[in-house]
Amino acid sequence: xxxxxxxxxxxxxxxxxxxxxxxxxxxxxxxxxxxxxxxxxxxxxxxxxxxxxxxxxxxxxxxxxxxxxxxxxxxxxxxxxxxxxxxxxxxxxxxxxxxxxxxxxxxxxxxxxxxxxxxxxxxxxxxxxxxxxxxxxxxxxxxxxxxxxxxxxxxxxxxxxxxxxxxxxxxxxxxxxxxxxxxxxxxxxxxxxxxxxxxxxxxxxxxxxxxxxxxxxxxxxxxxxxxxxxxxxxxxxxxxxxxxxxxxxxxxxxxxxxxxxxxxxxxxxxxxxxxxxxxxxxxxxxxxxxxxxxxxxxxxxxxxxxxxxxxxxxxxxxxxxxxxxxxxxxxxxxxxxxxxxxxxxxxxxxxxxx
Numbered sequence: 001x002x003x004x005x006x007x008x009x010x011x012x013x014x015x016x017x018x019x020x021x022x023x024x025x026x027x028x029x030x031x032x033x034x035x036x037x038x039x040x041x042x043x044x045x046x047x048x049x050x051x052x053x054x055x056x057x058x059x060x061x062x063x064x065x066x067x068x069x070x071x072x073x074x075x076x077x078x079x080x081x082x083x084x085x086x087x088x089x090x091x092x093x094x095x096x097x098x099x100x101x102x103x104x105x106x107x108x109x110x111x112x113x114x115x116x117x118x119x120x121x122x123x124x125x126x127x128x129x130x131x132x133x134x135x136x137x138x139x140x141x142x143x144x145x146x147x148x149x150x151x152x153x154x155x156x157x158x159x160x161x162x163x164x165x166x167x168x169x170x171x172x173x174x175x176x177x178x179x180x181x182x183x184x185x186x187x188x189x190x191x192x193x194x195x196x197x198x199x200x201x202x203x204x205x206x207x208x209x210x211x212x213x214x215x216x217x218x219x220x221x222x223x224x225x226x227x228x229x230x231x232x233x234x235x236x237x238x239x240x241x242x243x244x245x246x247x248x249x250x251x252x253x254x255x256x257x258x259x260x261x262x263x264x265x266x267x268x269x270x271x272x273x274x275x276x277x278x279x280x281x282x283x284x285x286x287x288x289x290x291x292x293x294x295x296x297x298x299x300x301x302x303x304x305x306x307x308x309x310x311x312x313x314x315x316x317x318x319x320x321x322x323x324x325x326x327x328x329x330x331x332x333x334x335x336x337x338x339x340x341x342x343x344x345x346x347x348x349x350x351x352x353x354x
Contacts, residue, residue: 014275014276016055016270016271016272017057017058017061018276019272019275019276020050020055020057020061020272021057021060021061021278022276022277022278022281023046023272023276023281024046024057024061024062024064024065025061025064025278025279026248026276026278026279026280026281027039027042027043027046028043028064028065028068029064030246030248030279030280030281031248031249031280031281032249034068037082037085038249040082040085040086040089041085042249042254043065043068043089044085044088044089044092045255045258046258047065047088047089047092047093047096048088048092048180049258049259049261049262049265049271050092050096051092051095051096052180052181052262053262053265053266053271054265055096055265055271056096056097057096057097058097059097059098059099062093062096062097062098065089065093065098066098068089069089069090069093069098069100069102072086072089072090072102072106073102073105073106076106076109076110080113080115081118083110083115083128084124084127084128084131086106087103087106087107087110087131087132088131090102090103090106091103091107091131091134091135103134103135104135104136104137106135107131107132107134107135107136107137108135108137110128110132110137111132111137111138111139114140115128116128116129116132116139116140117140122145122148122149122152123149123169123172123173123176125139125142125145126145126146126149126173126176126177127172127176129142129145129176130176130179146177149173149176149177150177150188150191152169152170152173153170153173153174153187153190153191153194154188154190154191154194155190155194156190156191156193156194156197156346157346158194159194159195159197159198159201160197160201160343160344160345160346160347161201161346161347161349162201162205162293162297164207164210167198167201167202167210167214168210168213170194170195170198170214170217171195171198171210171213171214171216171217172213174187174191174195174217174220174221175216175217175220178217178220178221180220181219181220181266184221184222185220185221187221191221192218192221192223193339193342195214195217195218195221195223196218196337196339196343197339197343197346198210198214199211199214199215199218199225199226199229199336199337200333200336200337200339200340200343201293201347202214203228203229203232203329203332203333203336204291204292204293204296204329204330204333205291205293205294206288206289206291206329207291208232208233208236208237208256208260208285209253209255209256209259209260211229211232211233212233212256212259212260212262212263213259214229215229215230215233215263216259216262216263216266219263219266219267226336226337228332228335228336229336230263230267232332233260233263234260234264234269236260236285236288237257237260237261237264237273238273238274239285239286240253240256240257240274240283240284240285240286241283241284241285241286242274242275242276242281242282242283242284243281243282243283243284244277244279244280244281245279245280246280247280247282248280248281248282249280249282250282252282252283252284253283253284253285254282254283256283256285257272257274257283257285261273289323289325289326289329290323290325290326291326291329292322292323292326292327292329292330295321295322295323295326296318296321296322296330296347298321299317299318299320299321299322300314300317300318300347300348300349303317305352307348307349307350308348308350309344309345309348309350309351310345311340311341311344311345312341314344314348318330
């Protein structure tokens, strides 16, 4: 007999503070051990969302993470390869209300050790720079870093093709440039177009995790995401199941639940809408109908030399390859953006090599 139960308590019975406290306790002590890098990742993500949405859970709710905070110096010195996670957790704990002020010393030590110099990725260097700047420390000078980041996000044709890694890097660059909504990232039209193209792909793929990040990035850039996208995401957030009891954290959908809750908070709604209980929890998104993106790609590939950048000409060929549900999703995607034809021109990949 399974010891996992589904939590179906109506959400209005539980206050925001209680949900936050239960989530913090779960991720701090009931899913993974603190020496597991995925423990660092999960807790850093939860704390970051709480901090940048203005939550103030207070010392009692943060108490499950106090032992980690108390040992931060030894953890940072022994696990310098995880310095970004450790700094993020400690800085957010302080800003969320856990007593202590060691964040400045941790950032200064990280800067002196030159840990950002171990990063090969511009994205990771940008995160390191942002983290250290939160306490007045400076990473090694890299005068070309921001220019390279902006060049990457401004190449909108990159984001007209399925490439989840590039799309997540796009959203995180906007997060860092905007300091998580604290300042205008000053995106040019090409960068905004990149976000819109990436959003169309995510919607056609029914990828609620990625699309939520794209909507957050658009909001941080001062833009209004498509109401079609955000309405769908709100519905998906309410469809999540919370499973109570062990085992917890084994390849569940917690991240999609996190980022969709983040988006709801930015829109002025209730974050983490599902009831939460003390102890281990897992988060599952119910199955969704087959998304049309893969079938669209296959249909275009089979056309070979007959492919065209003209969406009006290609639409009948693409629609014929889709299920009824797939055609409905495609129609919604078209209605969600006045740049769909421009997006498709890149997605079509018409005109072969040479």
